[in-house]
Each structure stands twice: as C-alpha cells, then as structure tokens.
Amino acid sequence: MAFATGININCLLLFYHVLCTELITCEVVSLFRAELPFSAASLCDPIKARSNQLNAQQRYVEYQRLVAEQSKSINKNLILDRKLYRQLMLQTEAGANALPLDTLDRQYNRLINEMLYIYNGATICGYQQPFACNLRYIPDLKEIMAKSRDWDELQHTWLEYHRKAGREMRDGYEQLVDVMNEVAYVNNVTNAGEYWYLPYESGNFRQDVDIVWEQIRPLYDGLHAYVRRKLREYYGPERINRIAPLPSHILGNMYAQSWSNILDIIIPYPGKKLVDITPRMLEQGYTPLLMFQLAEEFFTSINMSAVGPEFYQNSIFEQPVDRRAFCEPSAWDFCNRHDFRVKVCADINQKSMISVHHEMAHIQYFLQYRHLPKVFRNGANPAFHQAIGDAVGLSVSTPKHFQTLGLLQRSVDESSYDINYLFSMAIDKVAFLPFALSLDNWRYDILSGNANKHMMNCHYWNLREKYSGIKPPVLRSEKDFDPGAKYHVPANIPYVK
Numbered sequence: 001m002a003f004a005t006g007i008n009i010n011c012l013l014l015f016y017h018v019l020c021t022e023l024i025t026c027e028v029v030s031l032f033r034a035e036l037p038f039s040a041a042s043l044c045d046p047i048k049a050r051s052n053q054l055n056a057q058q059r060y061v062e063y064q065r066l067v068a069e070q071s072k073s074i075n076k077n078l079i080l081d082r083k084l085y086r087q088l089m090l091q092t093e094a095g096a097n098a099l100p101l102d103t104l105d106r107q108y109n110r111l112i113n114e115m116l117y118i119y120n121g122a123t124i125c126g127y128q129q130p131f132a133c134n135l136r137y138i139p140d141l142k143e144i145m146a147k148s149r150d151w152d153e154l155q156h157t158w159l160e161y162h163r164k165a166g167r168e169m170r171d172g173y174e175q176l177v178d179v180m181n182e183v184a185y186v187n188n189v190t191n192a193g194e195y196w197y198l199p200y201e202s203g204n205f206r207q208d209v210d211i212v213w214e215q216i217r218p219l220y221d222g223l224h225a226y227v228r229r230k231l232r233e234y235y236g237p238e239r240i241n242r243i244a245p246l247p248s249h250i251l252g253n254m255y256a257q258s259w260s261n262i263l264d265i266i267i268p269y270p271g272k273k274l275v276d277i278t279p280r281m282l283e284q285g286y287t288p289l290l291m292f293q294l295a296e297e298f299f300t301s302i303n304m305s306a307v308g309p310e311f312y313q314n315s316i317f318e319q320p321v322d323r324r325a326f327c328e329p330s331a332w333d334f335c336n337r338h339d340f341r342v343k344v345c346a347d348i349n350q351k352s353m354i355s356v357h358h359e360m361a362h363i364q365y366f367l368q369y370r371h372l373p374k375v376f377r378n379g380a381n382p383a384f385h386q387a388i389g390d391a392v393g394l395s396v397s398t399p400k401h402f403q404t405l406g407l408l409q410r411s412v413d414e415s416s417y418d419i420n421y422l423f424s425m426a427i428d429k430v431a432f433l434p435f436a437l438s439l440d441n442w443r444y445d446i447l448s449g450n451a452n453k454h455m456m457n458c459h460y461w462n463l464r465e466k467y468s469g470i471k472p473p474v475l476r477s478e479k480d481f482d483p484g485a486k487y488h489v490p491a492n493i494p495y496v497k
C-alpha cells in the first residue's frame with residue numbers, strides 16, 4: 001500500500017513540478033520586467049505588460065492553492081520516505097494564498113497596498129523651510145539623517161517623517177493583525193505570531209534567537225557605552241545623559257539601525273587611514289562587468305560553479321542610460337535551471353564591490369540547488385540566503401583579501417588601523433542586530449496577542465530600549481505608530497534574516 005502510494009505521489013509531484021517550473025518562470029519574468037518600467041516590452045504596450053504580470057501572478061496563486069489542497073488530502077502517515085514527506089509538507093503551505101479569494105484580495109492585499117501607499121507617499125517640509133514640502137525618505141530624508149549634525153534639524157526630520165509615514169497606517173496595521181490571524185488559521189497554526197516564525201521550524205524560535213543575542217550582547221553593550229560617551233562629548237551633557245538610552249535621531253540613520261554615517265564623530269583614531277579600495281578601483285579602470293567577473297572568479301577559485309554566458313547576457317549591471325530601473329540590488333532565479341540574473345546598478349566603489357559579491361553569492365546558492373525539486377529550491381530557512389550573501393561579503397571585505405586583489409597597499413602593522421577597521425564594521429553589523437530583533441519580536445508579540453493592540457507603539461519602544469538601549473527623541477503616544485515608518489512593516493515582510 002505504502003509502495004503504491006509512493007509511486008502515485010511521485011507521479012503527482014513530477015506533474016506539479018513541471019507545471020510549477022513553467023508558471024514560476026512566467027511569474028519571475030513578469031516581475032523582473034516590472035522593475036524595468038520603461039523596458040522595450042512595456043514601452044510598446046504598458047497596459048498589456050501590466051496585465052501579463054497580473055495574469056502570471058494570478059495563475060501562480062491558483063496553482064499554489066490547488067497544490068496545497070491536493071497535498072493536504074494525501075495521508076502522509078503512509079509515506080516512509082523522509083524527502084517525499086517533507087516535499088509534501090512544504091507543498092501544503094500556501095501562506096496568505098490559502099485565504100478565501102475574497103479575503104485575500106479585499107483584505108490582505110488591499111491593506112498592504114494601502115499601507116505601502118501611505119509609506120511611499122510620505123513627504124515632509126524641510127526644517128525651517130515651510131515652503132519646501134516635497135521631501136521624501138529617498139533621497140532627501142535619508143541624506144539629512146546621514147549628514148546633518150544639527151540636533152534640531154534631525155529631530156524635526158525624524159518627527160515629521162514618523163508622523164507622515166507611521167501614524168496614518170496604524171488603523172490598517174491593526175486590521176492586518178486580524179487578517180494575519182486568519183492566515184495562520186487557514187494554515188493550521190495557532191496564531192499569527194507562531195505563523196510568523198514558522199519557516200524556521202523551531203518550536204522556540206524566539207528563545208533560540210534570544211540565547212544567541214545574549215552571547216553578542218556584551219560586545220553591543222561596550223559599543224553602545226563608547227558611542228554614548230562620544231556623542232555626549234559632541235552634543236553636550238545636557239543633551240546626552242550618561243546613563244540613559246540613546247536618542248534614535250542622532251545615529252545617522254532614520255531607524256538607528258546602522259551608525260556608519262556618524263563615523264566621523266565616533267571613530268576611535270581620527271586621522272588614521274580607513275580601508276578604502278575605491279581610489280585604486282578607479283585607477284585600475286574597474287567597470288561593473290569587471291566587478292561581476294571578479295566575483296565569479298571568487299567562487300570558481302574555491303571550486304564552485306561558474307555562472308555561464310546567459311547570466312552576462314541577461315543581467316543588469318548598471319543603471320541603463322535610456323530608462324530608469326528600480327535599482328535595489330537583487331538576484332533572480334528563473335526556476336528553469338539555466339536562467340539566473342542579477343539586477344544591480346553598480347558604482348565603482350568599495351560598497352558596490354561588496355554588494356556585487358553578496359548578490360553573486362545568491363546566484364551561487366541558486367546554482368547549487370538548481371537540480372532539486374522546485375519545492376527545495378529555496379534557502380534552508382528565510383535567513384539562509386542572506387546569511388550566505390553576508391558571509392561572502394564579510395570575507396571579501398577584509399584588508400587581506402583586498403591586498404591579494406592588488407586593491408590595497410600592504411598596511412603598516414598598526415593596531416590603530418585595525419581598530420578603526422573593526423569598529424567601522426561593528427557600528428554597521430553589531431548595531432543592526434538588536435534593531436532587527438526588536439522589530440520582529442514586536443511583530444511576534446502583536447500578532448500572537450502577547451502584547452495589546454492598544455499599546456502597540458509603547459511596546460515597540462519598550463523592546464527598542466530593552467534590546468538596543470535606544471529611545472525616541474521625544475515622548476510618544478498611542479496615536480503614533482513608529483514601526484510603520486520602516487518599509488518591512490507596511491510591506492509585511494519578515495525582518496529577522
């Protein structure tokens with residue numbers, strides 16, 4: 001009996017697999033094109049291009065629902081093969097697509113679209129410039145938060161942005177919490193908080209992460225204390241208290257998630273050189289194409305796969321001259337085992353060099369699992385892809401590797417140089433961890449009902465203080481909705497990854 005079922009299920013899986021590969025390729029093609037808004041295809045007929053995209057998405061949703069239904073109806077107790085069992089279990093998870101179609105469109109998708117509309121449309125007036133009122137997060141406000149050293153200007157920018165981008169979507173988010181609980185229900189999960197961490201396949205994900213965090217915490221505490229002292233010297237003791245949390249608006253970033261932009265204020269050894277390969281890259285005539293070839297070589301040199309000519313033909317390496325592409329660096333798997341692409345608008349500088357290697361690590365991961373059934377062609381968990389990309393990014397950005405590439409002079413063996421380098425890494429990487437942790441633990445608590453919906457903003461700042469030692473610039477209330485000012489909240493995208 002089990003044997004016969006195994007054969008039938010295998011046939012079924014093969015059929016799904018072929019269909020799925022085709023559907024996904026169509027969907028990915030349409031999404032890839034959608035991010036090139038003025039590509040030749042959509043110029044000819046933009047309405048048709050948009051409707052193709054919607055059709056592809058719709059067909060994929062229908063397919064996913066069907067597969068989930070069918071997979072659910074199979075009695076999995078009869079299946080002895082662990083791989084087969086896992087394949088079927090993964091296929092039963094349709095996520096939000098498992099909602100009744102009406103709820104999916106009219107509630108789930110609508111709420112997210114409305115919140116994103118508020119987020120994307122948020123504009124504020126400049127500090128003491130009541131007539132310059134068209135400032136957007138990108139590029140204007142991000143730049144002010146990074147470069148301004150004027151306490152009042154920073155506070156104005158932070159407050160106004162959080163008023164516009166956060167506060168207005170509070171209602172929408174409260175509704176989304178209910179819909180997310182419906183998503184959890186149709187996926188057979190107790191509540192939306194559990195559902196949020198489900199892909200990590202741990203019964204105690206929140207505790208697991210807290211245990212890891214406790215190991216890193218002493219380093220963060222030291223970093224925080226040091227930065228607070230430096231900022232106290234810079235802004236004065238009347239503004240920075242020796243023992244209080246740090247106000248979030250003076251750390252060089254709207255969300256205080258990275259402190260790299262205030263390196264000039266907090267650098268341990270001012271005047272000592274920092275690792276910077278940009279001048280040599282320019283001198284040596286680097287191009288975006290060369291950077292990608294170099295990254296490919298990084299992988300082939302450790303016996304991994306080459307990306308093949310199709311990658312170079314189809315990818316986008318720089319901002320096209322004739323149109324504006326959406327330039328957030330991304331890597332794409334077209335799910336047909338041969339078409340892999342990146343979309344990056346690379347500049348010739350150190351930051352881009354690391355980002356190019358990071359994206360190529362995603363491509364390498366795609367290449368390594370391309371022979372598996374579709375349902376296994378994904379990161380081992382939602383964090384795994386980024387972890388691989390970042391690990392490669394870190395390994396590339398060491399002074400030693402840059403020296404090997406002939407992009408950095410052999411440094412004098414000086415500890416001040418090393419400390420400046422390590423410090424600049426820490427204020428980006430270590431400072432980020434408690435931010436990500438508080439944002440997603442906040443969502444877990446709200447979604448699972450651990451924290452009251454009427455105390456959403458207060459709970460957010462409690463967690464920000466607990467994990468990061470960061471406080472808002474001024475007192476907040478429950479009229480505010482500060483987490484909403486971070487893209488991943490209205491977009492409903494998980495962050496701990």
Ligand SMILES: [Zn+2]
Pocket residue numbers: 358359362385386389
């Ligand atoms: Zn990435």
